[in-house]
Each structure stands twice: as structure tokens, then as C-alpha cells.
Amino acid sequence: MRHLYTLFIIILAPFFTLRLFWKSRLNPGYRQRWLERFGFFETPAIQQSIWIHAASVGEVQATQQLVKQLQQRYPGKQIVFSTTTPTGAERVKLLYGNDVIHFYFPYDIPFVIKRWLRQARPEKLIMMETEIWPNLLIACHETQIPAILANGRLSEKSLRGYRRFGRFAQQVFQSIRVVAVQSVDDAERFKQIGVRADQMDITGSVKFDVSQPAIVREQAEAMRRLIGSGRPVWIAASTREGEEEAVLAAHARICEKIPAALMILVPRHPERFDKIAQLCEQRGFTLMRRSSNRTCTAEHKIFLGDSMGELPMMYQVADVAFVGGSLVDTGGQNVLEPASFGLPVLFGPSMYNFATISEMLLCEQAALRVDDAVALADQVIAWLSDASERAKFGENARRLVEENRGATEKLVSLISTLD
Incomplete structure (x- = not known):
């Protein structure tokens, strides 16, 4: 199943890229730094980084206290932040300026992911809410980079979708070291797709912690x-x-x-x-x-x-x-x-x-x-x-x-x- 998934992403990658250029007609940000999505970026190799990925603007906004506390606990480590859209990138810049390094999230293709990991060298990967990318998570597991699903949530609709992938979904979720979920209901749904009790903790939602200057x-x-x-x-x-x-x-x-x-x-x-x-x-x-x-x-x-x-x-x-x-x-x-x-x-x-x-x-x-x-x-x-x-x-x-x-x-x- 993983091979089929990978083949599917490889076939779609050129269309994803064409879609970026198509969307850039209205927002030029979509065509900027597009090679980062294939794992190429100009910043030199980074040492001792913590990688945070947030897909939406709301998820970026919710990381404010998380980034602040990580910087306090790990003052010598660089925060690397990835998003999927220019609006997410703009919000990262607005919130954190030069305190973090921003990249566009790479396509979930094994050789792209390996190239990205070689350059970014994250010591930990923190994925926000529902960002489940099989090849990335399996690669992190194989290279002993602990992956954390933060502020995790899983709707009934998503649960039904993951169940269709059976053992492949279990392999992916068991590659995550820590699943920090928002509620008891979320925890129960994650259990139904193979997440073990010893992987999981109920922390509540970090969105309650967002404060405005x-x-x-x-x-x-x-x-x-x-x-x-x-x-x-x-x-x-x-x-x-x-x-x-x-x-x-x-x-x-x-x-x-x-x-x-x-x-x-x-x-x-x-x-x-x-x-x-x-x-x-x-x-x-x-x-x-x-x-x-x-x-x-x-x-x-x-x-x-x-x-x-x-x-x-x-x-x-x-x-x-x-x-x-x-x-x-x-x-x-x-x-x-x-x-x-x-x-x-x-x-x-x-x-x-x-x-x-x-x-x-x-x-x-x-x-x-x-x-x-x-x-x-x-x-x-x-x-x-x-x-x-x-x-x-x-x-x-x-x-x-x-x-x-x-x-x-x-x-x-x-x-x-x-x-």
C-alpha cells in the first residue's frame, strides 16, 4: 500500500506544481520558492533544529505559546517552521520574524523527504492537529527522529477515511512517538486506528492558550x-x-x-x-x-x-x-x-x-x-x-x-x- 501511495504522489507532483503556478495568478506567493516543495532550499544545512509543521493560518496562530516555550526550554536549537501556503508563510513572518526559519512543506515523496531531512537535520518533528504524511512519518521513525502529533484531533469523517487503509494506516500512526490529543473523544478515535495507549496523552487544545499582544x-x-x-x-x-x-x-x-x-x-x-x-x-x-x-x-x-x-x-x-x-x-x-x-x-x-x-x-x-x-x-x-x-x-x-x-x-x- 505504501508503494501505491508513493506512486500516486509522484504522479500528482507535477500537477500540484502546475496548480501552484495557476493559483499564483491571484497570489504571486504560490510560485515563490517552489523548489522547496521538492526539498531544495538555499539556507545552509541546519544543526540542532526542531521542526514544526502547521498547514493552516489558524494552526500557525495556535503555535505562539508553543514556540515561545520551546525557545525557552531549548535556547540553543533553531526552530524550523513549514507551511503549505503563502498565507501561512506570511503569518509565520508576522508572528516570529527572523526568530524561526520558514520553508514550504516538501512533497511526501521518499527521496524528497530524505533530501529535506539531510539539510534540515531536525532532532524532533512536531506536526499540528491533522497533518499526517505517511512517508515523512515513516522516514522519521526509520532515522530515529521522534515525531509528535500536537493538538491532535480526529473527526468521525477522517476516522472512516483512515480505516479504509487498514494496516498501512496503523503503520503510519505507530510511527508517531507521541500523540497529544485535544479530548477524550479524539483519543478514542485514534485508538480505533491503531494508536497505542502508551503513545497517547490528552493535553487539551493549545488554541486556548493563544494570547494577543x-x-x-x-x-x-x-x-x-x-x-x-x-x-x-x-x-x-x-x-x-x-x-x-x-x-x-x-x-x-x-x-x-x-x-x-x-x-x-x-x-x-x-x-x-x-x-x-x-x-x-x-x-x-x-x-x-x-x-x-x-x-x-x-x-x-x-x-x-x-x-x-x-x-x-x-x-x-x-x-x-x-x-x-x-x-x-x-x-x-x-x-x-x-x-x-x-x-x-x-x-x-x-x-x-x-x-x-x-x-x-x-x-x-x-x-x-x-x-x-x-x-x-x-x-x-x-x-x-x-x-x-x-x-x-x-x-x-x-x-x-x-x-x-x-x-x-x-x-x-x-x-x-x-x-
């Missing part, structure tokens, strides 16, 4: 003046393809009841910014784009967040948050970020990637689930019209985050046992 609060105050202080504001964050139509329908309904309402709309993928701006105008909305750096007026009903790295700031100027990727079947996005700012949170029915955390928020009356545009609009109207109820849900959200901090410290303790 004081400057974000200052920037939020400036942005509040930009969009107009005193206006009721809700944010639709990390929206996905096919979801903006529902969000815009909801906002039209909201504006009928609360004419002064402003929606901050932040699509998840930057290459869609222009398309979403056109969609807003087609639906009859007057919008202001963040990239224009101009002040909103009363006629502007939508503020399009077409910038990178500013979502935390935008959350802080909102009164209510809807987290996207949940009204379409993509499994949701990180709901802890708005919760940490004391915002009442809304999300749709598709939250399988954040099932445990979303249920925690629901149980603590820190969030509500909405099934469609009408339900979304009605709940936003209710919260914007009732400051007391809005504050109750927001405070419950903030308290839940505070009470569940500490996963990163547990994770670093586990990592240190592999020294």
Missing part, C-alpha cells in the same frame, strides 16, 4: 474609529465558498430591523477578496474595503476585511461574531479566538473539525448554533438589540477560554521526555 487592542481602537464608533457591528469571519450568499442574505434581513448595522466580512482565502467584493455590490450593498484605508460612512453596510493578519483586531471591534466554514460542509473554523475576546459566538451545523470545542461553548451558554441565513439574522438581531444577553454569552465565552488554558505547558513537558 497589547498592540492589537490599540489597533482595534483605531479601526473602531475607522468604521464609525457607536454603530452596531457584527463580523462574519473565515467564510468559505458558497457561504457568503447566506451571510449577505442574513445581513439584508438584519439591516431591515437595525438600519445602522455594519457587517465586517472576512473571507478565509485572500484570492477570493475581489470576487466577494463584486458579490456584495451585486447584492446591492455599499461596501468599504479595508485595503482602501478609508473611513466608513453611514451608507456603507459592509466592511470587507481584505487584509492579512488582522482578524484578531477585527474581532475586537465587533459586538457579535459568526464563525464561517460552518454553514457549508467544511467542518468549521476556530471559534476560540472570538470567544477569548468575550464575544458571543454563532456558528452553523458543520463543526466536525471543532466538535469538542464547539460543544463546550454550547454547554456553557457561550455560543449558539444557527442552521441557515434566517436563523443567523434573527440571532444577530436579538443580540445586537439586547446588551445584557449579549454580555452574558460573551462573558461565558471569555471565562471558558481562561479556565481551559495550560495545554501548551503539558505538550512541552511531553516533548521534553523525548530528549
Whole structure:
């Protein structure tokens, strides 16, 4: 099975590369440093490194405390950070500057992986959440580089997928030295695909530990003046393809009841910014784009967040948050970020990637689930019209985050046992 998998990746690699160049039409970052994906990079061979891989911007954001604590515990070791997209690379640069070395994640082909390992020479590999790459993990096992799955989670959908690969999946997962999972439910699902109890530990989610620098609060105050202080504001964050139509329908309904309402709309993928701006105008909305750096007026009903790295700031100027990727079947996005700012949170029915955390928020009356545009609009109207109820849900959200901090410290303790 491994040979078939490898052959499949080798056949697809040229198409993956062509896709990078195709996507670079909208985001030139996709064609930059593309040879790194084949294991070639200009930086000289690195000594004594710890390699962290995070696929999404949210996963990169979640590593803040992890990187800080690793640098404190291992001051002589270089942190090597890989991502798969330019947006991830930009977030690494924004968070860590020159404190880490960034590379694009190499294709999971044995000779590419071996070339990469020879140059990077990691002493440990830390993969975030769901990043399971068979050839990389097996190569690390064979060369005695301990691999750690950090903040691990496994949905029922992913479990069914891995089960189809039988013994091959077991071989891959047993190549991981430590599986640090978010919840008891995740642990049970990992056991069902062959992860042993002695490999696994329940640490909770490191996303509870993410904190924002004081400057974000200052920037939020400036942005509040930009969009107009005193206006009721809700944010639709990390929206996905096919979801903006529902969000815009909801906002039209909201504006009928609360004419002064402003929606901050932040699509998840930057290459869609222009398309979403056109969609807003087609639906009859007057919008202001963040990239224009101009002040909103009363006629502007939508503020399009077409910038990178500013979502935390935008959350802080909102009164209510809807987290996207949940009204379409993509499994949701990180709901802890708005919760940490004391915002009442809304999300749709598709939250399988954040099932445990979303249920925690629901149980603590820190969030509500909405099934469609009408339900979304009605709940936003209710919260914007009732400051007391809005504050109750927001405070419950903030308290839940505070009470569940500490996963990163547990994770670093586990990592240190592999020294």
C-alpha cells in the first residue's frame, strides 16, 4: 500500500506544481520558492533544529505559546517552521520574524523527504492537529527522529477515511512517538486506528492558550474609529465558498430591523477578496474595503476585511461574531479566538473539525448554533438589540477560554521526555 501511495504522489507532483503556478495568478506567493516543495532550499544545512509543521493560518496562530516555550526550554536549537501556503508563510513572518526559519512543506515523496531531512537535520518533528504524511512519518521513525502529533484531533469523517487503509494506516500512526490529543473523544478515535495507549496523552487544545499582544487592542481602537464608533457591528469571519450568499442574505434581513448595522466580512482565502467584493455590490450593498484605508460612512453596510493578519483586531471591534466554514460542509473554523475576546459566538451545523470545542461553548451558554441565513439574522438581531444577553454569552465565552488554558505547558513537558 505504501508503494501505491508513493506512486500516486509522484504522479500528482507535477500537477500540484502546475496548480501552484495557476493559483499564483491571484497570489504571486504560490510560485515563490517552489523548489522547496521538492526539498531544495538555499539556507545552509541546519544543526540542532526542531521542526514544526502547521498547514493552516489558524494552526500557525495556535503555535505562539508553543514556540515561545520551546525557545525557552531549548535556547540553543533553531526552530524550523513549514507551511503549505503563502498565507501561512506570511503569518509565520508576522508572528516570529527572523526568530524561526520558514520553508514550504516538501512533497511526501521518499527521496524528497530524505533530501529535506539531510539539510534540515531536525532532532524532533512536531506536526499540528491533522497533518499526517505517511512517508515523512515513516522516514522519521526509520532515522530515529521522534515525531509528535500536537493538538491532535480526529473527526468521525477522517476516522472512516483512515480505516479504509487498514494496516498501512496503523503503520503510519505507530510511527508517531507521541500523540497529544485535544479530548477524550479524539483519543478514542485514534485508538480505533491503531494508536497505542502508551503513545497517547490528552493535553487539551493549545488554541486556548493563544494570547494577543497589547498592540492589537490599540489597533482595534483605531479601526473602531475607522468604521464609525457607536454603530452596531457584527463580523462574519473565515467564510468559505458558497457561504457568503447566506451571510449577505442574513445581513439584508438584519439591516431591515437595525438600519445602522455594519457587517465586517472576512473571507478565509485572500484570492477570493475581489470576487466577494463584486458579490456584495451585486447584492446591492455599499461596501468599504479595508485595503482602501478609508473611513466608513453611514451608507456603507459592509466592511470587507481584505487584509492579512488582522482578524484578531477585527474581532475586537465587533459586538457579535459568526464563525464561517460552518454553514457549508467544511467542518468549521476556530471559534476560540472570538470567544477569548468575550464575544458571543454563532456558528452553523458543520463543526466536525471543532466538535469538542464547539460543544463546550454550547454547554456553557457561550455560543449558539444557527442552521441557515434566517436563523443567523434573527440571532444577530436579538443580540445586537439586547446588551445584557449579549454580555452574558460573551462573558461565558471569555471565562471558558481562561479556565481551559495550560495545554501548551503539558505538550512541552511531553516533548521534553523525548530528549
